[in-house]
Amino acid sequence: MGDILSQSEIDELLKALNTGEIDVQQIQTNTQEKKVKNYNFRKPNKFAKDHLKTLQFINESYARLLQTFLSGYLRTLVQVDVITVDPLQYSEFSNSLSNPAILSVVDFTPLSGSIIVEISPSIAYALIDRILGGKGSAIEKIRGFSEIELAIVERIIIQILNLMREPWENVIAIRPRLEKIETNAQFAQIISPNEMVALVTLSVKVGEVEGMVNICIPHMVVEPIMPKLSTKLWFTTVEKETTRETKDVIESKIQSTIVPVRAVLGQTTVSVNDFLDLQCGDVIPLDTNVNGSVEILVGDLLKFYAKPGVRKNKVAVKITDVVRREED
Numbered sequence: 001m002g003d004i005l006s007q008s009e010i011d012e013l014l015k016a017l018n019t020g021e022i023d024v025q026q027i028q029t030n031t032q033e034k035k036v037k038n039y040n041f042r043k044p045n046k047f048a049k050d051h052l053k054t055l056q057f058i059n060e061s062y063a064r065l066l067q068t069f070l071s072g073y074l075r076t077l078v079q080v081d082v083i084t085v086d087p088l089q090y091s092e093f094s095n096s097l098s099n100p101a102i103l104s105v106v107d108f109t110p111l112s113g114s115i116i117v118e119i120s121p122s123i124a125y126a127l128i129d130r131i132l133g134g135k136g137s138a139i140e141k142i143r144g145f146s147e148i149e150l151a152i153v154e155r156i157i158i159q160i161l162n163l164m165r166e167p168w169e170n171v172i173a174i175r176p177r178l179e180k181i182e183t184n185a186q187f188a189q190i191i192s193p194n195e196m197v198a199l200v201t202l203s204v205k206v207g208e209v210e211g212m213v214n215i216c217i218p219h220m221v222v223e224p225i226m227p228k229l230s231t232k233l234w235f236t237t238v239e240k241e242t243t244r245e246t247k248d249v250i251e252s253k254i255q256s257t258i259v260p261v262r263a264v265l266g267q268t269t270v271s272v273n274d275f276l277d278l279q280c281g282d283v284i285p286l287d288t289n290v291n292g293s294v295e296i297l298v299g300d301l302l303k304f305y306a307k308p309g310v311r312k313n314k315v316a317v318k319i320t321d322v323v324r325r326e327e328d
Contacts (some may be wrong), residue, residue: 091193123211
């Protein structure tokens with residue numbers, strides 16, 4: 001914030017402006033030239049706020065799908081929420097990993113490169129315990145994973161990776177594929193330590209056990225689709241072109257749809273006493289004129305007017321007029 005001028009200084013400045021000693025345009029130019037934006041070359045910010053916001057939308061959809069899947073798969077209450085989506089260097093992410101950890105290296109086809117899905121040991125042990133028939137309790141002491149436990153976790157990871165396709169389909173049709181699972185961060189160096197990544201942190205609660213699932217997305221992987229990671233594009237409703245095949249399917253379904261159609265010859269009102277005395281051969285006068293039109297109802301809507309007659313020895317009606325709008 002600049003210095004606060006006193007009243008006398010303000011008066012002198014106004015006097016100088018009135019006499020022409022100070023040029024307003026020169027003041028504005030000097031002020032604009034002094035605006036300098038700091039840039040950290042060691043930690044370049046390659047993800048704009050718009051990109052991070054779109055990644056948050058995508059992973060919020062993924063969190064809902066993951067919560068539904070795990071709740072049904074484990075037959076217990078599972079809660080998944082997106083906590084943060086932050087840009088940082090890959091070294092910061094790798095240095096924060098515990099040992100052991102579940103690090104899934106995922107091929108992000110058709111994008112070149114891989115991402116990492118890291119599951120905290122507490123959640124991994126809870127998943128294993130629940131699948132093997134336990135209550136999904138937390139383990140008291142963190143230890144290494146056996147081959148059988150890794151095989152169980154691998155089966156779950158393959159299924160939860162397939163859930164990523166739907167949230168990403170508005171941006172690109174991905175086909176995530178599990179390449180390998182590492183329990184040591186030193187063997188999961190997919191990019192240079194100085195490269196920027198977007199770290200998506202999910203909070204996962206399985207029963208009473210809470211933990212984190214981190215999705216590490218390197219900038220170099222999503223760089224080709226960065227223009228599509230825009231909230232403007234995300235919320236733009238673009239109508240998809242209707243193909244001829246789609247039109248034919250809709251038309252065939254409409255043609256095979258059965259709807260009730262009835263012809264109302266006329267209406268009248270009779271007393272209950274007259275109704276009880278009706279006999280064969282009695283004539284009931286209707287409110288429709290002899291030369292009047294018959295109402296044709298499709299469902300409960302009046303759609304046509306017609307004339308009664310006979311066709312091939314059968315009672316029929318001939319459409320004479322079409323009702324363009326429903327009458328109340």
